[in-house]
Amino acid sequence: MRHIEEEEANPRRDFLITSALGVAAAACGSAVCSCKSKSPSEGEKVQLLSPDGELVEIDSSELRYAHKSIVSAEEARIGIPGRKFVMVIDLARCNNARKCVTACQKMHHLPEEKEWLQVKLMKDSPEAAPYWFPKTCFHCDNPPCVKVCPVDATFKRQDGLVLIDNERCIGCKFCMAACPYSTRVFNWAEPDLPEEISCMEFSPETSVPSKVGTVEKCDFCPDMARIGQLPDCVTACPNGVFYFGDQNEDVVTNGDETIRFSEVIKDRGGYRFAEELGTEPRVWYLPPRDRIFPVERGLEDLPDNIKDRFKDIME
Amino acid sequence: MKISSIGADVLRIFAPQMERTSKREKVWIAFLLVVMAIAAYALYLQITIGHSVTGMRDNVVWGIFIANFIFLIGLSYAGAFIGGFLQLSRVQWGKPLIRMTQLMTLVSIIVGPLFILLCVGRFDRLHYLFIYPRLQSPLIWDVLAVITFLVGSLLFLYLGLIQDFAVYRDANLKFPKWQQKLYRWLAINYTGAASQIKRLNTSQTLLAIILIPLSIIVASILSWIFGMTLRPGWHSTIFGPYFVLGAIYSGCGVLIVIMWYCRKLYKLEAYITQKHFTYLAYMLIVLGAGYGYFTFSEYFTSWYGSEKWDNELIHKLFSASEYGWWTLFANVAGVVLPITVAAIPRLRKPGYLALASGIMVVAMWVKRYLIVVPTLETPLLPVQDIRPEYVKYSITWVEWAMSFGGVALFLLLLTLAANFVTLIPVSGVAESVQAGTQNTQKQS
Numbered sequence: 001m002r003h004i005e006e007e008e009a010n011p012r013r014d015f016l017i018t019s020a021l022g023v024a025a026a027a028c029g030s031a032v033c034s035c036k037s038k039s040p041s042e043g044e045k046v047q048l049l050s051p052d053g054e055l056v057e058i059d060s061s062e063l064r065y066a067h068k069s070i071v072s073a074e075e076a077r078i079g080i081p082g083r084k085f086v087m088v089i090d091l092a093r094c095n096n097a098r099k100c101v102t103a104c105q106k107m108h109h110l111p112e113e114k115e116w117l118q119v120k121l122m123k124d125s126p127e128a129a130p131y132w133f134p135k136t137c138f139h140c141d142n143p144p145c146v147k148v149c150p151v152d153a154t155f156k157r158q159d160g161l162v163l164i165d166n167e168r169c170i171g172c173k174f175c176m177a178a179c180p181y182s183t184r185v186f187n188w189a190e191p192d193l194p195e196e197i198s199c200m201e202f203s204p205e206t207s208v209p210s211k212v213g214t215v216e217k218c219d220f221c222p223d224m225a226r227i228g229q230l231p232d233c234v235t236a237c238p239n240g241v242f243y244f245g246d247q248n249e250d251v252v253t254n255g256d257e258t259i260r261f262s263e264v265i266k267d268r269g270g271y272r273f274a275e276e277l278g279t280e281p282r283v284w285y286l287p288p289r290d291r292i293f294p295v296e297r298g299l300e301d302l303p304d305n306i307k308d309r310f311k312d313i314m315e
Numbered sequence: 316m317k318i319s320s321i322g323a324d325v326l327r328i329f330a331p332q333m334e335r336t337s338k339r340e341k342v343w344i345a346f347l348l349v350v351m352a353i354a355a356y357a358l359y360l361q362i363t364i365g366h367s368v369t370g371m372r373d374n375v376v377w378g379i380f381i382a383n384f385i386f387l388i389g390l391s392y393a394g395a396f397i398g399g400f401l402q403l404s405r406v407q408w409g410k411p412l413i414r415m416t417q418l419m420t421l422v423s424i425i426v427g428p429l430f431i432l433l434c435v436g437r438f439d440r441l442h443y444l445f446i447y448p449r450l451q452s453p454l455i456w457d458v459l460a461v462i463t464f465l466v467g468s469l470l471f472l473y474l475g476l477i478q479d480f481a482v483y484r485d486a487n488l489k490f491p492k493w494q495q496k497l498y499r500w501l502a503i504n505y506t507g508a509a510s511q512i513k514r515l516n517t518s519q520t521l522l523a524i525i526l527i528p529l530s531i532i533v534a535s536i537l538s539w540i541f542g543m544t545l546r547p548g549w550h551s552t553i554f555g556p557y558f559v560l561g562a563i564y565s566g567c568g569v570l571i572v573i574m575w576y577c578r579k580l581y582k583l584e585a586y587i588t589q590k591h592f593t594y595l596a597y598m599l600i601v602l603g604a605g606y607g608y609f610t611f612s613e614y615f616t617s618w619y620g621s622e623k624w625d626n627e628l629i630h631k632l633f634s635a636s637e638y639g640w641w642t643l644f645a646n647v648a649g650v651v652l653p654i655t656v657a658a659i660p661r662l663r664k665p666g667y668l669a670l671a672s673g674i675m676v677v678a679m680w681v682k683r684y685l686i687v688v689p690t691l692e693t694p695l696l697p698v699q700d701i702r703p704e705y706v707k708y709s710i711t712w713v714e715w716a717m718s719f720g721g722v723a724l725f726l727l728l729l730t731l732a733a734n735f736v737t738l739i740p741v742s743g744v745a746e747s748v749q750a751g752t753q754n755t756q757k758q759s
Contacts, residue, residue: 039548113702120699135696144545150454151443170443171436173376174454180545182694184371189365212365213436274695277545309699 038298039284070226073165076204079157083216084159085220085260087136087251088243088270091288094119094132095239098306104218108208109197113186116218117233119308121298131288132298134241136233137162137183137218138273138281145175145184160282161220163204169214178216180277184217188269220244230255239292247282267273317507318482321743329737334489336734344730347723349360356722357713358433363523366436368713371690375708380430382683383643383718386565387427387725388461388537389558393566394420395468399530402523403592410741411586416575417472418738421564422728424465426721431457433717453539460533467526473501474519478742481505534559541686547617547628548690551632556654557609564602567678568653568672571595575669575727577738586739592665596657599672603657607650610682628693638689641681649678 097117104110104117115136117247123130139162145158153168154175166271176184191198191210198209207216221231229235233257234242245252245261250260264270299307299314317617332340360368371378398416401409435441448455463487480502483490490498498757505511538558541549551557571592578587614632656662656671688708698706 118699120697122697148452148543150449150452150458151440151447152449153443168440168443168447169437170440172434173436174375174452174540176376177546177691179545180695182374182696184700186366186376188367188372215436250672277643279545305701308701313697 011159015074017101067117070223071203071205073167073203076163076179077155077157078221079159079186080222080225081158081163082145082248083225084114084247085139086245086247086252086266087220088245088282088286089134089136089259089283090241090243090254090268090286091131092286092291093239093241093250093293094134094288096121096302097294098302099236099238100134100233100242103232107221107232108206108210109193109280110210111192114210115184116216119298121295122314129288130295131291132295135181135183135221135273136283138181138279138283139220140280141280141282144180144279148174148178150174153285159222161222163219163222164206164207164214164216165202166207166211167217169204171215172215180274180279184215186215187212188294214309224251231283246254318741318746322482325586325737325739326482326488326741328583329733329739330486330488331566332734333737334485334491335495337353341732347624347727347730350723351720351727354717354723357716357720360713361433361717362438369710370704370709370711370714371434372702372708374694374700374705375688377434377687377691378389378708379684379710379714379718380433381687382680383721384427384430384434385537385558385686387423387430387678387681387721389562390569391420391424391427391464391468391535392534392537392559392568393416393563394423394570395464395471395526396530396563397566397570398471399523399527402519403527403673408590412570412574412591413475413585414472414736414738414740415577417475418729418732419569419573421465421472422466422725422732424461424468425727425728428461428726430718430721440584453536453543456536457533457540460536464529464533466528467522467720471519471522471526474515474522475740476736477502477505477515477738479505479740482741483736530562531559534562541690546690547622547625547693548632548686551613552728553609553613555614557606560602560606560609561682564599564606565676567595567598567602568675568679571599571672572669572676575665578665581738583739586627590666592668593663596663596668599653599657599668603650603654605656607646610650612648624693624695628690631689632685632694638685641685645678645682647678648674649682650675652678700727 013040037054041198046070098119100117101115105112105114109117112182118135120133121136134283139160141156141160143156143162146162147155149155150172151170153170154162154164156162171186173186176186183267186211190212193209200209202211203223205226208220210216212243224231230244230253231241231242234244237254240254240256241254242256243257243259243261243264245258247261250261251258253259253265264286265284269289270284270286272281274282299310317365331337357368369378369380394416398420399412399415400529401416416423431436444455444458448458450456481496484495484498484502490556505515527647535555535558538554542551542554544550572585574591574595577583614629618629621629633639653671653675656667662668692707
């Protein structure tokens with residue numbers, strides 16, 4: 001057991017463990033096994049192959065997934081004390097590598113076609129130069145979605161985040177109609193999830209697992225923040241486009257570089273998208289000035305189905 | 316219970332079908348049940364597979380169901396408004412129409428809300444609306460409005476029926492035993508004593524006084540589900556009155572169609588006269604002109620101001636390749652046609668009016684669709700999705716099936732009601748008809 005604890009931080013190990021479980025679940029067959037019978041009881045031992053080729057036996061309760069809720073549902077509604085999360089997105093650095101999109105999908109067990117984080121190609125006027133525009137949930141301080149929710153399923157926390165409790169959501173989609181940024185997505189059918197994911201306990205902080213007939217969206221990965229880590233999109237980006245941080249501390253970081261939030265907004269002309277709507281987003285953009293990449297770079301190596309999305313603008 | 320000879324005539328007209336359901340009617344009911352069974356199958360698919368069987372997707376999150384919802388709920392508010400007005404104003408000519416408006420009110424407030432339920436992803440959590448309600452949400456306002464209205468319109472109908480139930484009870488007709496018992500029970504020992512009449516009148520007047528402003532409030536609340544969002548075509552200060560007027564206007568149209576049909580079916584020419592159609596035609600002109608004015612000022616201001624987002628929507632609504640033809644139909648058939656027919660004396664006849672109203676009702680439904688769908692297809696950010704169903708909404712057979720199922724339920728409830736009560740009040744109608752005939756004699 002000591003051996004395991006030492007290596008707990010090793011992401012590769014986690015990956016191996018997850019895959020091993022995935023195989024076990026697949027063998028079980030989702031139609032036969034109910035969530036109850038599958039949930040590993042404490043004391044049950046699982047055999048796994050360690051990274052250095054050793055066969056080790058660990059307690060099944062030690063298994064970790066990419067996202068696991070740490071706090072109770074009640075705490076998840078309150079937020080992390082003293083924090084005021086904020087994101088800065090540097091449009092000058094984005095070349096539509098889409099690593100943020102795929103990382104988000106992988107970590108939240110989303111299918112390929114469901115994008116909580118989208119990269120749009122924007123062209124503000126016929127003469128303007130097109131630019132890549134990654135869009136997360138804006139976690140507005142005056143959120144139109146929260147206002148209209150009839151059952152308190154989506155809520156605003158003290159730390160600025162807007163989250164969804166999909167155990168509460170009745171699926172009326174009013175929040176989707178109210179959000180002017182098309183941020184929210186709906187589970188139109190039963191999500192196709194491996195059993196060990198669909199049986200996980202849901203937390204508004206992880207937004208996993210997806211549930212049919214409910215609404216979901218980008219959550220800024222507050223469970224990662226609780227253990228002092230950055231959201232998946234931030235760490236996955238090869239160009240350091242996303243800066244995530246705390247407005248109270250006035251600091252944001254993209255993993256490589258840590259900067260003062262107020263300074264970068266001042267020096268680089270930071271703005272919020274569609275400020276005139278009065279929603280007060282918590283996401284700030286730095287205009288695409290002195291770009292690192294030409295915009296066409298974003299179209300290279302794209303599968304056709306994604307390239308086609310931008311046809312209208314690139315023509 | 317004593318009734319006038321005219322009341323007895325009315326009862327004689329409706330008695331056969333109240334006593335026994337005719338073969339023709341059984342076939343009709345069976346047909347409606349078949350339509351509803353198909354709808355039930357569609358509903359089964361929607362529940363077991365998910366909302367993916369509908370045309371709704373992440374951009375157009377609401378579709379035909381919400382259009383049906385607005386339409387039917389509006390009908391109900393209209394019925395209460397018109398019925399309340401007829402009750403309060405005590406105009407004699409209105410008496411024969413009250414029952415029909417009350418039935419229309421009740422039936423549409425039963426069927427309408429079913430359509431908003433069809434938009435809800437989790438039926439199993441509907442009770443959360445009562446366990447965890449958030450009063451800030453216009454949807455909760457609407458839940459309260461609909462429930463209040465359901466109770467109100469049921470009471471309004473029932474109060475108007477008590478005297479009639481007493482008549483049916485004492486009429487010595489060949490009702491089945493259970494039906495006779497039910498009439499006895501529903502008549503709550505009404506004997507026509509002076510104190511009873513007084514109490515009944517007071518309650519009806521009070522209820523009418525409540526229902527008229529209530530119907531304005533709840534129609535506005537309905538509009539605020541849209542008006543409170545930040546979307547072009549929805550986020551408008553005139554949406555409340557626009558919906559109130561639209562509701563009463565289309566309700567007036569449906570009432571004309573129902574009147575015409577019942578008059579023909581039951582040969583009610585003596586009770587529902589040209590005068591009724593004429594008065595409703597005047598109403599149609601006023602309401603239609605008001606509605607047209609609102610529509611014009613809504614489109615005109617957003618076109619003239621031409622903000623980018625508004626402009627995109629206006630372009631969609633008016634370009635021939637998108638919704639242009641539908642917009643044209645909704646406004647010509649929905650406003651111009653009925654006003655024209657109602658305004659020209661030679662055309663102001665029951666048949667023409669019913670035809671124009673029927674077309675207007677369809678056009679007003681299309682108008683509701685044009686309020687809901689094009690706006691949702693015009694998000695602020697470009698859609699940039701190549702899945703066609705995510706870009707443009709198209710109605711699937713499942714949605715059509717359930718929509719027609721709703722219409723079938725609407726007609727079924729009306730049919731059943733017509734088999735249980737007289738569509739024209741038996742009591743109280745006497746004086747009005749006499750007054751009516753005197754008037755016509757004077758005119759001629």
